[in-house]
Amino acid sequence: MRVLKSRREIALLRDAGRIAAEALAWAGRNAAPGTTTAQLDAGVEKIIRARGATPEFKGYHGFPASICASVNEEIVHGIPGPRVLREGDVISIDVGARYKNFVGDTAWTFPVGEISPAARGLLDACRDALFAAIRAARPSGMLSEVARAVQELAERRGFGIVRDYAGHGVGTSMHEDPQVPNYVDEQMLRNDVLLEEGLVLAIEPMLCAGSGKTRVGADRWTVSTADGSLAAHFEHSIAILADGVEVLTLREGEVFSHA
Numbered sequence: 001m002r003v004l005k006s007r008r009e010i011a012l013l014r015d016a017g018r019i020a021a022e023a024l025a026w027a028g029r030n031a032a033p034g035t036t037t038a039q040l041d042a043g044v045e046k047i048i049r050a051r052g053a054t055p056e057f058k059g060y061h062g063f064p065a066s067i068c069a070s071v072n073e074e075i076v077h078g079i080p081g082p083r084v085l086r087e088g089d090v091i092s093i094d095v096g097a098r099y100k101n102f103v104g105d106t107a108w109t110f111p112v113g114e115i116s117p118a119a120r121g122l123l124d125a126c127r128d129a130l131f132a133a134i135r136a137a138r139p140s141g142m143l144s145e146v147a148r149a150v151q152e153l154a155e156r157r158g159f160g161i162v163r164d165y166a167g168h169g170v171g172t173s174m175h176e177d178p179q180v181p182n183y184v185d186e187q188m189l190r191n192d193v194l195l196e197e198g199l200v201l202a203i204e205p206m207l208c209a210g211s212g213k214t215r216v217g218a219d220r221w222t223v224s225t226a227d228g229s230l231a232a233h234f235e236h237s238i239a240i241l242a243d244g245v246e247v248l249t250l251r252e253g254e255v256f257s258h259a
Contacts, residue, residue: 002169002177004198009102010239010248013171013200016053016104017237017248020097023047025251027067027095028110033087037069040093041080048097056096056103056174063221068094068107070222075162075206075214075231077221087113090123092233096174103174105202106249107235119230122209125157126232129182129205134238134256137201137245143178143193150182150205160212162231165223167204170237182206197242204235 005013023044030040045066048055055066063079070078070092071085078092085091094107109123129150136149154161167180178193182205210229217224225231236256237248247256 002193002199003171004196005171005200005239006198009171010198010200012100012102013104013237013239014248016097016099016102017106018104018250018252019048019051019053019099020095020104020106021249021251021254022051023097024093024095024106024108027093028108031085031091031093031110031112033085033113035085037071037078037080037083037085037091040069041065041067044095051099053097053099056098056105060174068092070231070233073224073228073231075208075223075225076165076233077223079219079221085112088115090115090119090230090232092231094233094235101172103170103172104249105170105174105235105237107204107233109232109234118209121157122159122207122230122232125154125159126205126207126234129153129207130203130234130236133203133205134236134245134247137195137203137238137240139195139197139240139242139244141195143180143195144184144188146203147181147188148184151184154182154205154207159207160210160229162206162208162212162214164214165206167202167235170200170202195240197240199240200237200248202235202237204233206231206233208232
């Protein structure tokens with residue numbers, strides 16, 4: 001059941017989103033060759049707790065860390081640990097922060113040092129798909145328009161779409177209705193969702209250089225591309241307002257730009 005948020009609740013979601021965004025930005029600055037994913041996890045947790053929030057992922061269904069750190073062919077839900085980042089890697093860092101019982105959820109895929117032109121093309125496409133989806137979201141619009149924006153950009157650029165995982169509503173729970181797929185099919189159109197004022201969504205395109213099929217690793221968390229191709233994942237949480245859309249997962253003073 002969809003839960004529409006009041007202005008007060010959206011303000012709290014904005015506060016949580018700013019904390020998550022600040023922690024994510026720190027992780028991106030420090031995702032350098034020689035750094036371990038565990039070091040990134042520890043730094044993010046420290047920032048979140050220093051702001052009076054708690055890391056939403058830690059303990060969620062048993063997840064053992066504060067961030068998801070997914071490297072190269074890993075798409076989402078990678079567990080941080082002793083893995084050392086190397087020049088040319090790409091890393092998706094997903095951050096969730098709970099503040100005053102509301103959740104901020106955001107992710108970005110960062111280059112580690114210099115990356116190949118092919119990797120840069122994938123990251124640019126996935127970021128642009130996120131921006132296209134946010135532009136497509138509008139009050140009294142339909143959720144399928146958001147999904148179609150991701151699908152059309154990904155297909156135009158020649159990248160695979162991960163279909164086994166999706167975005168979601170977000171509020172006092174990290175995962176709320178509705179699901180936010182990155183493609184449109186007949187089932188979605190039959191169950192399409194009106195974008196009403198107060199609806200808050202985490203939009204998260206997941207693209208890859210291969211087929212888009214996935215596998216779950218032996219740790220029962222890490223999701224990777226089945227064919228080993230490179231993957232990317234970007235996420236913002238947004239609120240549908242009476243007169244447009246607000247991106248909630250921005251740092252203090254940051255202005256959303258899709259240029």
